[in-house]
Amino acid sequence: MEKQPKAKIARIWRGRTLPHRADAYEAYNYEAGIKPLIDKALGVQTFREDRGNDTEFMTISYWESIEAMARFTGGDPRRIHHLDRDREYLIELPSEVQILELRTCHGKTS
Template identity: 55%
Template sequence: MPTDPTIARIWRGRTRREGADAYERYIRAEGIPLLERTALGVQLFREDRDDETWFTAISYWADLEGMTAFTKGEPTEVHHLVNDPEMLIELPERIEIHRILIDLQGLR
């Protein structure tokens, strides 16, 4: 029986608009597969603005212990991809951890 997610781990990063397509390809190839192998679910969002593009990745976890096993330590620490320093405007300093209270989309 599948486990229901109780926690969402949210990462946000931004690129310059002209580098957004390249970063999207990069995060799809290098970042998302790591989450797909271990999280209960993952979503990637993109918001194009005038001069920059924001990316948001949300992964869903059964509990804090599962998330900690994935991060091999503190789940709120950001684990940057190798090319993030060159591709992102600035390196994100934090990860958000949210308890899922209501899920009307059937994720739980």
């Protein structure tokens, strides 16, 4: 059995939508954005925070290297992949992602 590479990089994307559109965006984002990402990244987590005036979504994908992430983005690992309907759903289009080096993992989620 081939050993899976360890995650060394986390790529964090954030986007906000209006509360009445949040459920629809969550479903759309999963189908159009998360499902294809699952096959490329080592792991993917999605988060949602419902607030008074907006709902924020965060997607964290895990990668073995900056190079692996760059292959996914087609060059610049900070490049955003806007989905076809993001303009329709999101309050503003995110202009960047956050890239963090994973230093340690503890507990049951590691």
